[in-house]
Amino acid sequence: MTSSRPAQDSGGSRPSGPGLAVAAVARRLGVAPATLRTWDRRYGLGPSDRTAGSHRRYTPDDVARLLVMRRLTLEGVAPVDAAQAALEADVDELEKAQKASLPAATEAHEPAVGASSGTDEAPGRPGRAHLRALPGGGQGAPGPSGHGAPGQNASGKVSAVVDAALAYDQGRCDDLLRIPAHGDPAMWWAHLLEPAWNRVAERTVLAGPGAVPEVVLATAALHALRSFTEAFEQAVVQNGGPPANHPSRMRNIVLIFAAPDEVVPLSAHALAAALTAKGKTARIVTGPASTRRSLELVTMVRPAALVLATTQRRPDLDVVHAVHEGFPDLPIFVGLRRDDAATEIPLAPQVQRVRSFTGLLHEVLAVVSS
Numbered sequence: 001m002t003s004s005r006p007a008q009d010s011g012g013s014r015p016s017g018p019g020l021a022v023a024a025v026a027r028r029l030g031v032a033p034a035t036l037r038t039w040d041r042r043y044g045l046g047p048s049d050r051t052a053g054s055h056r057r058y059t060p061d062d063v064a065r066l067l068v069m070r071r072l073t074l075e076g077v078a079p080v081d082a083a084q085a086a087l088e089a090d091v092d093e094l095e096k097a098q099k100a101s102l103p104a105a106t107e108a109h110e111p112a113v114g115a116s117s118g119t120d121e122a123p124g125r126p127g128r129a130h131l132r133a134l135p136g137g138g139q140g141a142p143g144p145s146g147h148g149a150p151g152q153n154a155s156g157k158v159s160a161v162v163d164a165a166l167a168y169d170q171g172r173c174d175d176l177l178r179i180p181a182h183g184d185p186a187m188w189w190a191h192l193l194e195p196a197w198n199r200v201a202e203r204t205v206l207a208g209p210g211a212v213p214e215v216v217l218a219t220a221a222l223h224a225l226r227s228f229t230e231a232f233e234q235a236v237v238q239n240g241g242p243p244a245n246h247p248s249r250m251r252n253i254v255l256i257f258a259a260p261d262e263v264v265p266l267s268a269h270a271l272a273a274a275l276t277a278k279g280k281t282a283r284i285v286t287g288p289a290s291t292r293r294s295l296e297l298v299t300m301v302r303p304a305a306l307v308l309a310t311t312q313r314r315p316d317l318d319v320v321h322a323v324h325e326g327f328p329d330l331p332i333f334v335g336l337r338r339d340d341a342a343t344e345i346p347l348a349p350q351v352q353r354v355r356s357f358t359g360l361l362h363e364v365l366a367v368v369s370s
Helices: 023-027 035-042 060-074 079-088 092-105 154-166 172-175 185-201 212-239 264-278 293-302 318-326 357-368
Strands: 252-256 281-284 305-309 333-334 351-354
Touching: 023 035, 023 060, 023 092, 035 060, 035 079, 035 357, 060 079, 060 357, 092 154, 154 172, 154 185, 154 212, 172 185, 172 212, 185 264, 185 357, 212 264, 212 293, 252 293, 264 281, 264 357, 281 293, 293 318, 305 318, 305 357, 318 333, 333 357, 351 357
Parallel strands: 252 281, 252 305, 305 333, 333 351
Antiparallel strands: none
């Protein structure tokens, strides 16, 4: 992959001005600075502007190409192909990428492309990338059923799932939450299961003995993820690929922990299925896992990355601290949407806090794909 860029059209309408540093662009896109440096080194998608002192800065065109790269990778395009498409994008494509990103940037209070950034790091936490929630993959991204962008149909399906769970209709829940063979577990989680789970959790219900709406929903969700993953792995073997437990696939494994007090770690299971759909190997740590046992697992498995996936506001982070101290070079990702426990995460380049499920998937893929 060449690092040169196509000549820029001076007639473009994107704003000009001081470039952005890598940390500011990382916050804008919702990725880690290390990811941007990898894209620069491997694919030539780096900053092209230089300021006094030879500091390299990202121009508006640079950021627009990165937006194209991020959108395509989130849609499942191989990074090398996504990078080629980003480098070859014309002025119209870059302007569309910029316009599509404006609502997310405004909501996150990020500087517009071309505006100067007063700092390279999150305030009060130097050296840590606090990642923004990523928007969807664009209008062509699959919805929860695997066809088309989410919209009114998705909202109606969420309501149907909630109604089925509240009616203790296990069969109906199973049917509604089934993931198609070519579906996307990440989109399924973001646009169907998680909204339904949150709405059920908000309901106060007068239930009879043995009737728990959350159990109905969780059972259907786990069944859907298991069925999808089994079908996917069968297709891999039928197409001549190695089985899931083959040593060649265990060399680049992702180890996913849930918070100790999380009874049903649905987000961990959804992340594992989403990684499987991308051709990666992931395993979820279930059952009691003390810090000592966690260190033993990491020593035995030798994962490419470790993830703490949780929906809790203030999860127990003992395993993160223990593993980081024992394996300081191991990439660790902590999924935390809220800021309540952010300051309790180890302050180190190899430990990243990620705000969204989509961002978590994207960051892990960037590491294990390298």
